[in-house]
Amino acid sequence: MEERETRGVHKVYLNGRRTAVLSGVRDVLSFDAKEVYLETEQGILLIQGDELHVNRLSLEKGEVDVDGRIDSFAYSDKEQTEKKAASFFGRMFQ
Secondary structure, three states: OOOOOOOOOOEEEEEOOOEEEEEOEEEEEEEOOOEEEEEEOOEEEEEEEEEEEEEEEEOOOOEEEEEEEEEEEEEEOHHHHHHHHHHHHHHHOO
């Protein structure tokens, strides 16, 4: 039988591509009107769109609400993101 890595619960509720309610959020890494980067229980989540706003943020509960025109959700593992950033800065400062 296949073993799976156990992680915390992470849920995304999307309503009409205008509102997203997320749980299992550990941290908000950055955000602007075009992109929101979140650290979640399932890895780094990039939300892309237009006129994005972080309306409600409760890191104690691990919940975030995002409004705006949501075009995409993309996940990556935190370790992969850190390796890419390290190699990028390593090349810049050689």
